[in-house]
Amino acid sequence: MVLRKLVVMLCLLSICGLALVLRLPEFDRKNGIKEVFIHDHGDRIEYTIVFWDEDHPRALTDLLYDLYxxxxxxxxYDIETFFVYPDRIYFPDDFCESESFF
Incomplete structure (x- = not known):
């Protein structure tokens, strides 16, 4: 049901030219998207993407990170949140504060 609502919403947004398009690298596709949450704060839109997992290429490192x-x-789950403002996109957990996404 949630997926159906998301597909309808994305279709409507794409018609208006406002669709959020999420692309995953080939090596990470098995950890696809579990859920997407969107909240309009008025001055910004908050997107929270829940992925099934996040894998490290080395099996031992991946296991240790999953346990941690x-x-x-x-x-x-791997949960990523970002905010879209009229003039920028802000990733609060990004390790590179100087990175500009607009």
């Missing part, structure tokens, strides 16, 4: 994530946050 479960211990630290109680989940295996």
């Amino acid at each position: 994530r479960f211990y630290r946050w109680g989940r295996f």
Whole structure:
């Protein structure tokens, strides 16, 4: 049901030229998108994307990171949030504060 609503919403947005397009690298496609949450704050739109997992190319490192994530946050999901302002896109958890996305 949620997926159907998302597809309808994206179709309507694409007609208006406002669609959010998410692309995953080939090596990360098995960890696809589980959920997408959108909240309009008035001055900005908040997008939260929940991925099934986040994998490291080295199996041991990936296992250790999954265990750490479960211990630290109680989940295996990878959750990313960003904000779209009229003049910029802000990724609060980005390690490169100087990066400009507009």
